[in-house]
Amino acid sequence: MNRPPARAAIEVMRGYYDAIAGSRSMFAFLSPVRLHGWVADAAAWAGQAAHVAEIGVGQGELAARAVAQSQGIQTYDAIDISAAMLEATRQRMSPLRISTTVRFHQLDIADTAACRTLGLDRFTRMMAINVIQDVDAISALANIRRMLQPGGLLRATVIRRETQDRFWLDDDAYDSTTGQLYTSSTMHDLLGLPPLGLRHSGHAEKAFYRVQQFYTEVETRELFNAAGLTIVSMSVIEFPVEFVRQRWSSSLHRIALTSRQESLLEEWGGYPDAYDVVAMRPRVGPERATPVG
Ligand SMILES: C[S@@+](CC[C@H](N)C(=O)[O-])C[C@H]1O[C@@H](n2cnc3c(N)ncnc32)[C@H](O)[C@@H]1O
Numbered sequence: 001m002n003r004p005p006a007r008a009a010i011e012v013m014r015g016y017y018d019a020i021a022g023s024r025s026m027f028a029f030l031s032p033v034r035l036h037g038w039v040a041d042a043a044a045w046a047g048q049a050a051h052v053a054e055i056g057v058g059q060g061e062l063a064a065r066a067v068a069q070s071q072g073i074q075t076y077d078a079i080d081i082s083a084a085m086l087e088a089t090r091q092r093m094s095p096l097r098i099s100t101t102v103r104f105h106q107l108d109i110a111d112t113a114a115c116r117t118l119g120l121d122r123f124t125r126m127m128a129i130n131v132i133q134d135v136d137a138i139s140a141l142a143n144i145r146r147m148l149q150p151g152g153l154l155r156a157t158v159i160r161r162e163t164q165d166r167f168w169l170d171d172d173a174y175d176s177t178t179g180q181l182y183t184s185s186t187m188h189d190l191l192g193l194p195p196l197g198l199r200h201s202g203h204a205e206k207a208f209y210r211v212q213q214f215y216t217e218v219e220t221r222e223l224f225n226a227a228g229l230t231i232v233s234m235s236v237i238e239f240p241v242e243f244v245r246q247r248w249s250s251s252l253h254r255i256a257l258t259s260r261q262e263s264l265l266e267e268w269g270g271y272p273d274a275y276d277v278v279a280m281r282p283r284v285g286p287e288r289a290t291p292v293g
Contacts, residue, residue, distance in 0.1 A: 006136075010108055012196045013134065014081050016209045019191055021059065021084035027247040030273060031130045032157060032237045033061040038276075042127065043069045045155060049124035053077040053147065055109045055140075056131030060089030067093065067100045075101045077118065081108050110136035115143040123148055128156040130274070133212040141227030148281040154229060157237060157274040161214035167264055167271075172201055173208070179215065182208040187252055220275055229279040238270035 020028055032038040039062055046052045046062075047070025057063050057078045067076050080086050086104045093102060107114040109128070126144055144154055161179040168174035173182045182199050184206050195207035215223060217234070224231050244265075248255045257265075265271065 009196055010081065012194060012209060014083075015193050016185075016188060017080075017082035018084040019188060019193060021082060021088045023252075025250060025252060027250045027253055029058065029130055030239065030244070030247060031058070032239075032274065032276070033058070033129060035237075035239070035243075038237065039065055040069075042066075042129070042155065046070065046125055046127060047072055049153075050074045051077075051122060051124045051149075053079060053118075053123045053126045055079045055126065055128040055144070056081075056134070057089045058085055058130070060085075060092035062127065062129060063089055063102075064092045064096060067098045067102065068096050071099075073100045075103070077103050077105060077123070079105045079107060079109060079118075081106065108135075109143060110139040112139065112143055112146075115147060118147060120146050121149050124152050126152070126154045128154065130157055130159075132156055133159045133214060134210060137213065137215075137223055138227055141224060141229060145228050145281045150281055150283045150285070152281050153232070154277075154279045154281075156277050156279070158220045158223075158277060159212065159214045159274050160236065160272060161216045161219065163268075163272050164214045167261060170258060170260065173199070173206075179213060179219075181210075181212040181214070183210040183212060184208050185252075215275075217275065220277065224277065224279050228282070228285060230282055232278045232280050234278075235276045236272045237274045237276050238268075238272045241265050241270055244271040 026034060042062055043065040046066040050072060052066065052073050052075070054063055057080050063076060063078055067073055078086060078089050083106050086106055090104060105118060109115065126148055128144065132140070148154065164174065164181065165176045165179065168181065169176060173184060188209050189207060195209050196211065197208055198205040199208055221231060247253050248257065
């Protein structure tokens with residue numbers, strides 16, 4: 001497996017997501033923002049705060065829903081590494097009649113200096129949905145902690161390694177010893193975009209554009225703890241079997257399920273893809289900027 005250095009990897013990631021931003025496919029991501037009940041709940045959760053930031057806004061489904069649904073959000077900061085994703089979000093939000101001030105920031109959430117330009121101790125609630133698998137998670141979570149007000153909350157989803165370890169066991173793009181998925185893409189191959197690296201697949205070499213990192217429950221707890229965030233709640237997001245079947249029969253994500261995978265779907269009765277984590281920046285801590293009143 002050959003891979004470029006970190007800065008070049010960020011450029012590949014930006015190009016990868018820029019290329020997806022215009023996709024009209026409902027299945028561009030296996031994201032809970034596509035589940036009606038979940039996105040309504042997450043939007044209502046954000047709506048309880050005055051100053052909200054969302055990292056990795058994608059095509060803006062959650063952002064648009066949150067500001068349209070809530071009267072209470074005064075500012076909404078949309079953060080993404082991809083200019084095209086930010087533009088897709090801006091376009092989705094532009095017809096909305098809202099009083100919220102919406103700002104857009106193109107930056108890498110793992111870049112501490114860039115995050116500082118947004119301000120420390122600033123946001124009441126932050127969200128990072130379907131993003132943690134793509135980033136330097138410890139740096140990203142530590143930056144989020146610094147941007148949150150003391151006592152402020154983060155809602156993040158983390159792709160559940162217990163599920164992926166079993167489901168992708170026989171797939172040569174998945175390394176169950178590390179919980180990493182080497183993501184290839186016919187669409188990006190056809191566009192001729194530079195890949196992150198090449199991996200052996202059968203007798204050929206296959207380009208990959210992302211390396212997604214998945215976490216077990218224990219690893220997730222350790223990660224948040226190491227970043228100085230206290231987990232308040234953690235539940236499992238389960239996609240209906242019909243939903244994942246539709247994604248995996250869509251043109252860009254087609255896979256032929258093995259009989260072992262079919263049995264797992266039957267056993268699980270759904271696809272338990274991710275952890276839904278709410279975590280708090282402790283009210284007192286070494287980086288608290290304002291005294292407790
Ligand atoms: C899998 S998509 C999820 C989008 C959306 N939250 C959803 O659930 O549909 C990941 C998003 O995170 C953004 N992203 C990836 N790496 C990032 C980074 N290092 N900093 C900020 N955003 C990043 C991507 O551009 C993309 O919009």
